Amino acid sequence: MSDLSYLYQEILLEHNSKPRNYRILNDATVSIEGHNPLCGDKYTLQIKLEKDTIVDIGFQGSGCAISKASTSMLTERVKGKTTSEAFSVFDAFHMMVTEPDKDIDHDLLEDLELLSGVSGYPARIKCAILSWHALREAIEGESGSVSTE
Amino acid sequence: MTDGFKVNSIRKDFPILSQTVNGKPLVYLDNAATSQKPQCVIDSLSNYYQTVNSNVHRGVHTLSQLATDDYEAARSKIRSFINAGSDQEIIYTRGTTESINLVAYSFGVQNIRSGDEIIISGMEHHSNIVPWQLLCEQTGAVLRIIPITDSGELDINQYGALLSDKTKLVSVVHQSNALGTINSVKEITAMAHSLGAVVLVDGAQSAPHMKVDVQDIGCDFFAFSGHKLYGPTGIGVLYGKSEVLDNMVPYQSGGEMIKSVTFDKTIFNVLPHKFEAGTPDIAGAIGLGAAIDYVNDIGLDAINSYESELLAYGTAKLEQIASLRIIGTSSHKGAVLSFTLGDIHPHDIGTILDSEGIAIRTGHHCAQPVMERYGIPATARASMSFYNTKEEIDTLVTGIDRVLEVFS
Numbered sequence: 379m380s381d382l383s384y385l386y387q388e389i390l391l392e393h394n395s396k397p398r399n400y401r402i403l404n405d406a407t408v409s410i411e412g413h414n415p416l417c418g419d420k421y422t423l424q425i426k427l428e429k430d431t432i433v434d435i436g437f438q439g440s441g442c443a444i445s446k447a448s449t450s451m452l453t454e455r456v457k458g459k460t461t462s463e464a465f466s467v468f469d470a471f472h473m474m475v476t477e478p479d480k481d482i483d484h485d486l487l488e489d490l491e492l493l494s495g496v497s498g499y500p501a502r503i504k505c506a507i508l509s510w511h512a513l514r515e516a517i518e519g520e521s522g523s524v525s526t527e
Numbered sequence: 528m529t530d531g532f533k534v535n536s537i538r539k540d541f542p543i544l545s546q547t548v549n550g551k552p553l554v555y556l557d558n559a560a561t562s563q564k565p566q567c568v569i570d571s572l573s574n575y576y577q578t579v580n581s582n583v584h585r586g587v588h589t590l591s592q593l594a595t596d597d598y599e600a601a602r603s604k605i606r607s608f609i610n611a612g613s614d615q616e617i618i619y620t621r622g623t624t625e626s627i628n629l630v631a632y633s634f635g636v637q638n639i640r641s642g643d644e645i646i647i648s649g650m651e652h653h654s655n656i657v658p659w660q661l662l663c664e665q666t667g668a669v670l671r672i673i674p675i676t677d678s679g680e681l682d683i684n685q686y687g688a689l690l691s692d693k694t695k696l697v698s699v700v701h702q703s704n705a706l707g708t709i710n711s712v713k714e715i716t717a718m719a720h721s722l723g724a725v726v727l728v729d730g731a732q733s734a735p736h737m738k739v740d741v742q743d744i745g746c747d748f749f750a751f752s753g754h755k756l757y758g759p760t761g762i763g764v765l766y767g768k769s770e771v772l773d774n775m776v777p778y779q780s781g782g783e784m785i786k787s788v789t790f791d792k793t794i795f796n797v798l799p800h801k802f803e804a805g806t807p808d809i810a811g812a813i814g815l816g817a818a819i820d821y822v823n824d825i826g827l828d829a830i831n832s833y834e835s836e837l838l839a840y841g842t843a844k845l846e847q848i849a850s851l852r853i854i855g856t857s858s859h860k861g862a863v864l865s866f867t868l869g870d871i872h873p874h875d876i877g878t879i880l881d882s883e884g885i886a887i888r889t890g891h892h893c894a895q896p897v898m899e900r901y902g903i904p905a906t907a908r909a910s911m912s913f914y915n916t917k918e919e920i921d922t923l924v925t926g927i928d929r930v931l932e933v934f935s
Contacts, residue, residue: 499878
C-alpha cells in the first residue's frame with residue numbers, strides 16, 4: 379500500500395472536479411467509448427484527427443476520481459500531438475502504472491507523473507488506463523467501444 | 528448490545544479478524560460478498576484431508592466409508608438447518624449460481640415453452656437474471672420483472688398483476704445483496720402456487736443471517752452458498768421438493784449419478800445423487816456441516832437480533848452524515864448498508880477506507896438493474912455479520928469522515 383495522500387494529490391482532485399476538455403466536439407472525426415463495467419466508469423472520447431495530428435480532443439462521461447483525472451490529463455497531454463507521439467506517451471504511461479520499476483521515459487510523461495501513485499494500488503490501475511486504451515483504439519481506427527474488463 | 532451476546536469471544540473463533548491490514552486492525556464489512564471462517568471450519572477441512580480423505584459412495588474400504596459417513600452427515604445437518612423434509616431433497620452444488628443454473632437447465636428446459644412467462648424481480652443478483660434470460664432465448668419464453676419501490680421493496684401489487692396462467696416459474700431473492708431488503712417469500716410463493724407456477728428462492732444472503740424454514744415458505748427450490756455461511760468456497764446447496772426433483776432430468780452426467788450403465792441404456796441414480804455427477808467437493812460439504820454446527824451453537828435467533836442491533840446502530844450513525852444517502856431503506860432488511868456519498872465515486876471511497884483497514888464492497892454488486900433503478904453507477908456497501916462490533920461501525924464512520932476530508 380502506498381501513501382494515500384500521494385494517490386489523491388490536490389492536482390488530481392482538481393482535475394476530477396474541473397476536468398479539462400470536458401465538452402462535446404462537434405467536428406470530431408473519431409469517437410470511442412471506454413467502459414469499465416466492474417466500476418461503472420464510462421467515458422466517451424472524441425478526437426479531431428487531421429492527417430496524423432490530434433488537433434482537438436474532448437471527453438464526456440463519469441467515473442471515479444482516478445479515471446476522470448486521468449482522462450482529463452490525457453486530453454491535455456495529447457492535444458496537438460501526432461498519433462505516434464501519443465502512442466509513445468501511452469507506452470510510457472502504461473509502464474509507469476503497471477511496471478514502475480522499469481526504465482521509464484519521464485520526459486514523455488510530464489504532468490502525468492502525478493498519477494504514478496496508482497501503481498501502488500493494483501485494483502485502481504484499470505481506472506487510470508481506461509481512457510488511454512480508448513485513445514489508442516480510437517486512433518488505430520477502431521471506432522466503437524473499449525473495455526478494461 | 529444484546530445481553531449475553533459475547534461478540535469478543537466469538538471474534539476469537541475467527542483467526543483472520545485479528546489481522547492488521549495496511550497497518551490498521553482489519554474491519555471486515557464485506558460479509559455479503561463472503562464471510563470469514565471460524566477455526567472449527569478450517570480445522571474440519573484439514574482434519575478431513577489428514578484423516579479420512581477418500582472418495583465417497585465408491586469404496587468398500589474403511590476410509591471411503593468414513594468419508595461417506597461424514598459427507599452424508601453434513602447433508603443431514605443442512606436438511607435440518609433449513610427444515611427440509613428429507614435428506615434426498617438436499618443437492619450439493621458449487622454454490623447459489625450453480626443451484627439456479629441447475630434449475631434453469633433441468634426444470635426450465637424440460638418445462639418452459641414458447642409463450643410461457645418467468646417472473647423475477649428488479650432486485651435480483653445477475654445469477655438470478657442471466658440463467659433465465661438464456662432460458663427465455665432458448666425456449667421463446669418471456670421474462671417479467673417485479674418493480675422495486677423507492678425504499679427498495681418489491682411492489683407486491685405489481686407482482687400480482689404480472690402473475691397469470693402463463694407464469695410457469697417465479698424466481699426471487701430472499702434478501703437483496705445490494706439493498707438488504709428481505710422479501711416476503713412466503714406470500715410470493717403462495718401467490719405463484721395459486722396459479723400453478725413453481726417458485727425458486729435465492730437464499731444466498733438470507734441463510735447465513737436468519738432462520739429459514741423451506742416447508743414454511745413453501746417454495747419448490749431454495750438455493751444458497753456455503754461460503755457466505757461461514758463455510759468453504761466451492762460448496763453450495765439446492766433444496767428441491769422431492770416430487771419436483773423426481774420429475775426432473777439430470778443436469779450433468781457421469782459417475783455417481785447413475786445406477787447402471789450399458790452402451791444401450793443408462794439408469795439414473797436416486798435423489799439426490801441423480802444431480803451430483805462426478806466426485807463432489809467432499810471436504811467442502813463437511814466444512815459446510817461444521818459451519819452449520821457453529822452457527823447452531825450460537826443460535827440464529829441470537830445472531831439475527833444482534834445483527835439487527837448493528838444495523839440500527841449503523842443506520843443511525845450513517846444518517847448523521849449530511850452528504851450520505853442510504854440506498855435501500857426498507858423497514859424489513861438485513862444488516863446491509865449500501866450508500867452513496869455526494870459526488871464521490873464508491874471506488875474512491877473503497878480505496879480510502881481500505882487504507883484505514885476497512886474492507887467494504889464497492890461497485891454494482893452484480894446487480895446492475897438495481898443501480899439503474901436508482902440512477903447511480905455504483906454504491907459503497909458495508910455488510911455486517913455477528914462478529915462485527917459497534918466499535919467497528921464507529922471506525923467506518925471515522926473512515927467516511929476521512930474520505931470527505933480527502934475530497935473536501
